[in-house]
Amino acid sequence: MAKVLLEKTLNKSNINHLDDDIIFLLASLYEANGSKTKATENYDKYILNYNEGSYIQEAYYRAALLYKDININKSKEYANKIIINYSNSIYNNNYVKEIMKL
Numbered sequence: 277m278a279k280v281l282l283e284k285t286l287n288k289s290n291i292n293h294l295d296d297d298i299i300f301l302l303a304s305l306y307e308a309n310g311s312k313t314k315a316t317e318n319y320d321k322y323i324l325n326y327n328e329g330s331y332i333q334e335a336y337y338r339a340a341l342l343y344k345d346i347n348i349n350k351s352k353e354y355a356n357k358i359i360i361n362y363s364n365s366i367y368n369n370n371y372v373k374e375i376m377k378l
Contacts, residue, residue: 295325296322296326299318299325299326300318300331300335302318303317303321304338307338312342312346316343323335323336323339333358333365333367334367336354336358336367337358339351340355340371340375341371341375348378351375352375355375356376359376
């Protein structure tokens with residue numbers, strides 16, 4: 277039900293200040309429900325449109341983990357963004373380092 281409400285809100289909004297929150301929450305909900313394709317689509321959308329957003333580090337991280345089994349090059353691209361741009365982040369961890377070794 278939350279997913280439906282978020283999608284409706286996003287579709288009806290004309291670019292409002294909550295769009296970044298909604299897109300990230302949708303990605304998280306899709307991920308939690310096991311819909312990797314929808315989750316990665318929304319994380320990609322967040323990364324593309326909100327590179328300075330509040331959730332950017334986590335979006336890179338979650339997308340990197342999801343892409344690991346789908347598209348290793350995309351996974352490495354996002355893992356590398358974490359390493360380069362957020363070296364002191366909690367998301368720059370062993371999982372990211374493992375992705376870069378693949």
